[in-house]
Amino acid sequence: MRKINVGLIGFGMIGSGVVKALLNRRQLLKEKLGLDINLKKICDKDLTSNRGISIKKGLLTRDAREVINDPEIDIIIELIGGIHPAKEIIISALKNKKHIVTANKLLLAEEGKGIFRIAKEYDREVYFEASVGGGIPIVRSIREGLIANRFLNILGIVNGTSNFILSKMTDEAMEFEDALIKAKEKGYAEKDPSLDIEGWDSAHKLIILCVLAFGRWVDLKKVYVEGISNIKALDIAYAQDLGYVIKLLAIAKVVNGELEARVNPTLLPKEHLLSSVSGNFNAIYINGDLVGEQLFYGEGAGRLPTSSAVVSDIVEIATKIVEGKRFHRRGLDFKSNIKRVRRMNEVLAKYYIRFSVIDKPGVLARIAHILGFHRISIASVVQKERREEKVVPVVMLTHEAKENNVRVALKEINRLSVVKEKSVVLRMER
Amino acid sequence: MRKINVGLIGFGMIGSGVVKALLNRRQLLKEKLGLDINLKKICDKDLTSNRGISIKKGLLTRDAREVINDPEIDIIIELIGGIHPAKEIIISALKNKKHIVTANKLLLAEEGKGIFRIAKEYDREVYFEASVGGGIPIVRSIREGLIANRFLNILGIVNGTSNFILSKMTDEAMEFEDALIKAKEKGYAEKDPSLDIEGWDSAHKLIILCVLAFGRWVDLKKVYVEGISNIKALDIAYAQDLGYVIKLLAIAKVVNGELEARVNPTLLPKEHLLSSVSGNFNAIYINGDLVGEQLFYGEGAGRLPTSSAVVSDIVEIATKIVEGKRFHRRGLDFKSNIKRVRRMNEVLAKYYIRFSVIDKPGVLARIAHILGFHRISIASVVQKERREEKVVPVVMLTHEAKENNVRVALKEINRLSVVKEKSVVLRMER
Secondary structure: OEEEEEEEEOOOHHHHHHHHHHHHOHHHHHHHHOEEEEEEEEEOOOOOOOOOOOOOHHHEEOOHHHHHOOOOEEEEEEOOOOOOOHHHHHHHHHHOOOEEEEOOHHHHHHHHHHHHHHHHHOOOOEEOHHHOOOOOOHHHHHHHHOOOOOEEEEEEEOOHHHHHHHHHHHHHOOOHHHHHHHHHHOOOOOOOOHHHHOOHHHHHHHHHHHHHHHOOOOOHHHOEEOOOOOOOHHHHHHHHHOOEEEEEEEEEEEEOOEEEEEEEEEEEEOOOHHHHOOOOEEEEEEEEOOOEEEEEEEEOOOHHHHHHHHHHHHHHHHHHHHHEOOOOOOOOOOOOOOOEEOOHHHOEEEEEEEEEEEEOOOHHHHHHHHHHHOOOOEEEEEOOOOOEOOEEEEEEEEOOEEHHHHHHHHHHHHOOOOEOOOOEEEEEOO | OEEEEEEEEOOOHHHHHHHHHHHHOHHHHHHHHOEEEEEEEEEOOOOOOOOOOOOOHHHEEOOHHHHHOOOOEEEEEEOOOOOOOHHHHHHHHHHOOOEEEEOOHHHHHHHHHHHHHHHHHOOOOEEOHHHOOOOOOHHHHHHHHOOOOOEEEEEEEOOHHHHHHHHHHHHHOOOHHHHHHHHHHOOOOOOOOHHHHOOHHHHHHHHHHHHHHHOOOOOHHHOEEOOOOOOOHHHHHHHHHOOEEEEEEEEEEEEOOEEEEEEEEEEEEOOOHHHHOOOOEEEEEEEEOOOEEEEEEEEOOOHHHHHHHHHHHHHHHHHHHHHEOOOOOOOOOOOOOOOEEOOHHHOEEEEEEEEEEEEOOOHHHHHHHHHHHOOOOEEEEEOOOOOEOOEEEEEEEEOOEEHHHHHHHHHHHHOOOOEEEEEEEEEEOO
């Protein structure tokens, strides 16, 4: 039986899951594939921590070069995360004619274009199923299973931490800060959770989804990113009353041949499939011109789901190694029919706006007048409390309006003496 | 650019969708793959119907042998459906060293084992993404994306016709017969809908899911199959009141190393992800030991989704042809840890039972006594109407019980003079 040697760099939480899966599933993979996937070297700075796995001593090294330069190793799994030294390791490995499996969304989002150029030059593969949606086979599905489709849009809940926090806030009427504490207790949020809660992790994944679906590496700077740390329990409650759920979505849409790419908390109708995705789960909703609506749901992070994705990538590359004299590369860059990436200012959306205003005659009329002047028309207004001459919340849902108009109008409205707090603005999707 | 020639046999509704996709997406596939997928021959008995596609005359033939014997054709798409002559065509094509793409679930469920044996012997591939879940890339996902997992269970809504009918019955309180008429009007049900509504189509797909997930071709005779034609609006209403939705499910479960494989209408809690799958959509819920719960959702049939799946299979095979001198086969039969397939009698489930009984003292006690004697314990009882000495429905939900005990107990209960109609029994899942 043909043996394929793999080396792992980054023996942390995810890395130890991958090691376990490779050892436990070696026999299953032999049966399914007729191939022996052999873990030949593991590199980490820390060789002493107990990961609960018994490993032959000779496997471990602190020197990444021992893995990269091992002539018997065909595939290198990069699980360090972050830009440095992951980038340098991947590039030297590619130049050494190694194939790469990585879960590093941050690196791919920021440096993917360059990395794939090098991979092409050296005729090696970079696989990255674990970088989006954890164990959900979404990369493979878009790239292979749905290859014949032109895609219309993608809406993704791709950050489990944020989704857990929003679910807690929704189900238990918690404020953000309390829900974040719960997430930390459960191990779903890191000490510094900003990458997750401020939307950056979702943006990295969005960039990867965009290149798969639209054949174009979107510059992170062109992605509008808004997180969930300003979401109030009050807004979630209003949304619920109006029949909506608030989710942090990664959104990519093709509108008139232009691509909209953004991450923002979003009001979704309760009946939307994504609305019932709760807790730390992920789901990607994608609309292809042939297949129509599709939804992929599963755990988006964690040791076991990630190991499932990493092993599936190793298997794909190993099978290709055994099959082919040469690799037939599937380009990530195809003609996408997309002329350009839209600026956020140009985006059209429906809006949820909550004003904090003095409850007195004429206030609503003044706000409505300013909105109308900027071509924002109101679909509905909710004012629950009546407290004359006191500050009360007033919620408006708009018809479709242009982001820029909303921004200008709100600047104007926020300056009114009857408006007592900065108005809250959230976008809606259907 | 390397050209791969394909031949299509069966130019019906699905076939014409595939032809359109192959012609319309030829350029996109060139860009994505660097390969030219060329439709070289189309075979059908009917060469005169207008399919709304302009095709060069020379492409068409009425003689399948012209396709099978064409030395330039590498891949043959079988879209005739049914056993004969699809089986004979596939076998002769394999013997002629052609690869096969098929959507024929009936053929695979009944003859798959033999067909794959022949494919192995002649070192050719048989791909079948379109056979389950239409455009949902579920075959690829189980076989490749989730390859490292041991699976615990699969629950699938895999028949859009039945799901449409049940959704109509649920949303509009329709009876089965009226909902079936609606399904026919919409083109979701065929003139003879028995394959769909009696559960056989779901059973065929279940067999395919089982071989993918558990490495074993389950004999169709060993699959318990119960359709939806006996479901009453009354039972749907009771289920709803109790917090459940009724869905036709294809179910595969590993229990103590034994496989349970069955198709039956099932009460699912409203919160279950599958409960919100409505209309003619499909969804497959699958539980792997690494990935945990996953759900794949999309359109399960129709010209465009099916063409998406068929083209993805063609692409996979074409890529393999270009890459390899030889094929590295992924076996469908691996050691599955499954000792045997359970008989239905042995299955454990919770049950919904509706009795039609004379409303008088002592009746419930007699029924409860018989159930208790057969070790079936009652979780809850609902009797909405009170009409003394008249026939009323009484609904019971049981704790987990053995199918055989339920059958024996009900035979006994149905013989009671106070029981006026055959009791309705439905299984429940969590």
